[in-house]
Amino acid sequence: MQAILALEDGRIFRGKSFGAGAECSGEVVFNTSLTGYQEIFTDPSYAGQIVVLTNPHIGNYGTTPHDAEATRPYIEGLVTREFSPMSSNWRSTQVADEYLERYGVPVIAEIDTRAVVRHLRANGVMRGVIASGENLDVDALVAKARSIKKMEGTDLASIVTTRTVYQWDANEPKNQTGDSLLMPSENAEGKQMHVVAYDFGIKENILRMLTRENCRVTVVPAKTPAEEVLALNPDGVFFSNGPGDPEPLEYAVENVRKLQGNIPIFGICLGHQIFGLALGGKTYKLKFGHHGGNHPIMNHQTGKVEITAQNHNFNVDPESLPANVERTHTNLNDQTLAGLKHKTDPMFSVQYHPEASPGPHDSHYLFRDFRKMMEEWKK
Numbered sequence: 303m304q305a306i307l308a309l310e311d312g313r314i315f316r317g318k319s320f321g322a323g324a325e326c327s328g329e330v331v332f333n334t335s336l337t338g339y340q341e342i343f344t345d346p347s348y349a350g351q352i353v354v355l356t357n358p359h360i361g362n363y364g365t366t367p368h369d370a371e372a373t374r375p376y377i378e379g380l381v382t383r384e385f386s387p388m389s390s391n392w393r394s395t396q397v398a399d400e401y402l403e404r405y406g407v408p409v410i411a412e413i414d415t416r417a418v419v420r421h422l423r424a425n426g427v428m429r430g431v432i433a434s435g436e437n438l439d440v441d442a443l444v445a446k447a448r449s450i451k452k453m454e455g456t457d458l459a460s461i462v463t464t465r466t467v468y469q470w471d472a473n474e475p476k477n478q479t480g481d482s483l484l485m486p487s488e489n490a491e492g493k494q495m496h497v498v499a500y501d502f503g504i505k506e507n508i509l510r511m512l513t514r515e516n517c518r519v520t521v522v523p524a525k526t527p528a529e530e531v532l533a534l535n536p537d538g539v540f541f542s543n544g545p546g547d548p549e550p551l552e553y554a555v556e557n558v559r560k561l562q563g564n565i566p567i568f569g570i571c572l573g574h575q576i577f578g579l580a581l582g583g584k585t586y587k588l589k590f591g592h593h594g595g596n597h598p599i600m601n602h603q604t605g606k607v608e609i610t611a612q613n614h615n616f617n618v619d620p621e622s623l624p625a626n627v628e629r630t631h632t633n634l635n636d637q638t639l640a641g642l643k644h645k646t647d648p649m650f651s652v653q654y655h656p657e658a659s660p661g662p663h664d665s666h667y668l669f670r671d672f673r674k675m676m677e678e679w680k681k
């Protein structure tokens with residue numbers, strides 16, 4: 303069946319419909335990762351977004367529950383060049399087409415994704431609609447793209463967050479033969495730390511990485527007051543990634559302010575942006591964001607460059623931060639702020655994704671740093 307991707311500025315791309323035949327709308331962003339499409343589908347930070355994957359061949363290795371970052375896909379829709387109708391991998395339990403259909407995610411394939419990316423890169427991310435069927439009314443689709451809610455000012459974290467407090471099952475994940483996939487850590491022998499993780503749309507690999515550093519993790523809803531978090535008696539508090547604009551998340555900003563200086567805190571991506579706001583800084587929107595698996599980051603503390611996974615459109619303005627905040631990391635593609643640390647309080651955060659999934663593992667050390675920060679604070 304025919305399908306159309308209609309952008310708010312009137313640009314149209316025609317392709318073929320796969321996945322769910324339904325219509326979808328969202329902010330259209332592109333991700334340049336070469337592998338890891340299922341982790342991208344299931345990253346809750348993509349709620350409200352249609353994702354264009356630049357790798358020209360998607361679906362070829364199928365899907366497996368072991369590669370999911372959440373219980374279901376969160377992308378609104380998918381745009382690809384070629385979408386494989388079959389999977390060729392021993393780990394696959396379902397072909398990608400059926401998997402996305404099962405969860406109601408529309409796919410438009412046979413699109414010149416290079417042209418879409420060049421358009422978004424030149425004009426910035428914009429809203430779009432994917433529709434399928436014969437005799438589609440193009441003008442109506444463009445009008446619909448213009449009518450959907452803008453990402454700016456939207457709190458999506460409180461929509462995707464867990465409704466209840468839960469303990470992350472430290473025995474997860476297992477491979478098909480039942481062996482744990484958690485690699486042993488140098489901290490495995492030490493005392494277990496208790497981390498309370500705020501879920502703004504948390505990726506499961508963050509929970510796995512914390513477990514790997516010998517942490518027991520309690521996950522709490524986005525709006526849990528700081529007092530309730532402290533009553534759980536944690537050794538540290540984590541602020542997760544998540545979808546939408548950080549600016550409307552005043553409840554989270556207030557919680558950071560209450561915790562700052564009283565307990566070690568660590569933030570990733572949306573969590574980092576919330577830290578920036580809590581410290582008195584400002585966030586702004588990048589033209590087309592960073593979404594991929596090969597972004598170079600300068601670590602100013604070691605002088606080394608890390609290759610990182612990224613997925614964000616908003617950023618903290620370094621000029622807006624007070625003097626007691628140190629810039630720890632910089633994105634070398636565009637010199638934007640990529641990490642910060644408080645000079646006296648136990649508090650640090652990064653804009654990128656040390657948990658990878660998908661992506662390179664260069665920045666795994668940040669989970670160890672958080673563990674060390676908690677150990678030192680305990681002394």
Ligand SMILES: NC(=O)CC[C@H](N)C(=O)O
Pocket residue numbers: 347542543544545546547548570571572573613614615616617
């Ligand atoms: N991965 C994330 O946490 C994304 C943060 C935020 N939604 C952004 O787009 O910048």
